[in-house]
Amino acid sequence: MAEKKSxxxxxxxxxxxxxxxxxxxxxLLPWFGVGTLFLLVAGTLWxxxxxxxxxxxxxxxxxxxxxxxxxILAQSCYMLMAIAGAIGxxxxxxxxxxxxxxCAPIGATIAILALxxxxxxxxxxxxxxxxxxxxxxxxxxxxxxxLGVIALHSAMESDTTASQxxxxxxxxxxxxxxxxxxxxxxxxxxxxxxxxxxxxxPAMPTEMWLPLLVMVIGFYCFFAVxxxxxxxxxxxxxxxxxxxxxxxxDKV
Amino acid sequence: MSFDNFSDFLAxxxxxxxxxxxxxxxxxxxxxxxxxxxxxxxxxxxxxxxxLRRESSN
Numbered sequence: 001m002a003e004k005k006s007x008x009x010x011x012x013x014x015x016x017x018x019x020x021x022x023x024x025x026x027x028l029l030p031w032f033g034v035g036t037l038f039l040l041v042a043g044t045l046w047x048x049x050x051x052x053x054x055x056x057x058x059x060x061x062x063x064x065x066x067x068x069x070x071x072i073l074a075q076s077c078y079m080l081m082a083i084a085g086a087i088g089x090x091x092x093x094x095x096x097x098x099x100x101x102x103c104a105p106i107g108a109t110i111a112i113l114a115l116x117x118x119x120x121x122x123x124x125x126x127x128x129x130x131x132x133x134x135x136x137x138x139x140x141x142x143x144x145x146x147l148g149v150i151a152l153h154s155a156m157e158s159d160t161t162a163s164q165x166x167x168x169x170x171x172x173x174x175x176x177x178x179x180x181x182x183x184x185x186x187x188x189x190x191x192x193x194x195x196x197x198x199x200x201x202p203a204m205p206t207e208m209w210l211p212l213l214v215m216v217i218g219f220y221c222f223f224a225v226x227x228x229x230x231x232x233x234x235x236x237x238x239x240x241x242x243x244x245x246x247x248x249x250d251k252v
Numbered sequence: 253m254s255f256d257n258f259s260d261f262l263a264x265x266x267x268x269x270x271x272x273x274x275x276x277x278x279x280x281x282x283x284x285x286x287x288x289x290x291x292x293x294x295x296x297x298x299x300x301x302x303x304l305r306r307e308s309s310n
Contacts, residue, residue: 040282044275049261052254059254059264062271066278106285113281117274124270222282229289233296240300249301 016093018235019244025228032224039218046211054208063121065212068195069219070114074142075177077107077223081149082174085167094238095231097163100170101153102230106223108146115139126190134183135191138176145173159238 014020047065054061081103088096118136119129130136149166156162184193195212196202202209239245255261264271 048271048275049253049255053265058267060267060270062264063274066274070278109281109285113278116277120270120274120277124267222285226285226289229286229293233289233293236293236296236300240303245300246304249297249304252297252301 015095016091018095018098018239019242021095022232022235022239025232029225029228032221032228036218036221036225039214039221043211043214043218047215051208051211052205057125060121060124063117064195065215067114067117067121068212069216070110070117071139072196072216073219073223074107074111074114074139075180076220077103077110078142078145078170079174079177081107082167082170085163085170088163089167095235097159097167098231098234098238099227100163100167102227102234104146104149104153104166106226106230108143108150110219110223111139111143111146115143131190133189133191134187135180135189138180138183141176142173142180145170145176148173 014024043065047062051062051065053059081100084096084103085100087093088100115136118139122131123129149170152169153162153166156165181194183189184191195204195209196216204212236245236248262268262272
């Protein structure tokens, strides 16, 4: 009998193996840990001490170095959660379900960070902590989507049904992501347009956007560390009956 | 360097409260997201080892 030709690359099947993922993430973690520490410490020093003050907003402008990375990360995290959930639904891949589940608490806290720093920045800049502006409201919806995913997951008894239900919710909520992105173009808003675009040079001078880039990459590395720690915990918990987990625990 | 001395740095041109509050919240949220899974791992391993010992003693 001819061997069935697979159209998916080998690494895709390796990703399906919880054991392979657990070990692979264990090897990646120290590197991302060091990267996170270095980038976040350097980025924070750079943005607080060396970046110049804005000519209109003065030093309150420095909040951008937390606010923008948090807002970008909160949206990327949501997309990853929805895509991982979809992969889990389609290919019944357990690790993808675990990734989707682990994204939710990180995304929720980072969305809170984006909203909180936005409010703190809004007070000296716009004179109000909160306005019902399109960008702010769609970010708040993002936070509620994360909280909905967390609540729905914890309400279900079985991991499998919980993953299926939250994946559907996350996929439906995906429609909010372009709304957040284009909210500043579609509606008249107080919120300023995007700082970074892939196609154009930033409007800021280099000594302002370079630390921002460092912070964005640092936040992504932090996200990778936190996500891998959580996914590894999930793998251990759900695979506790597997012989390799038992062997691992025997060594403790 | 954008500041002449340390008290200027703390004051942030009168926006000190806003800037430091933002960076403080960021630090707390980043720390929670790293410490929480590490503590959960410790707890999980303790529980799983206990369960394993109980099963093997029966």
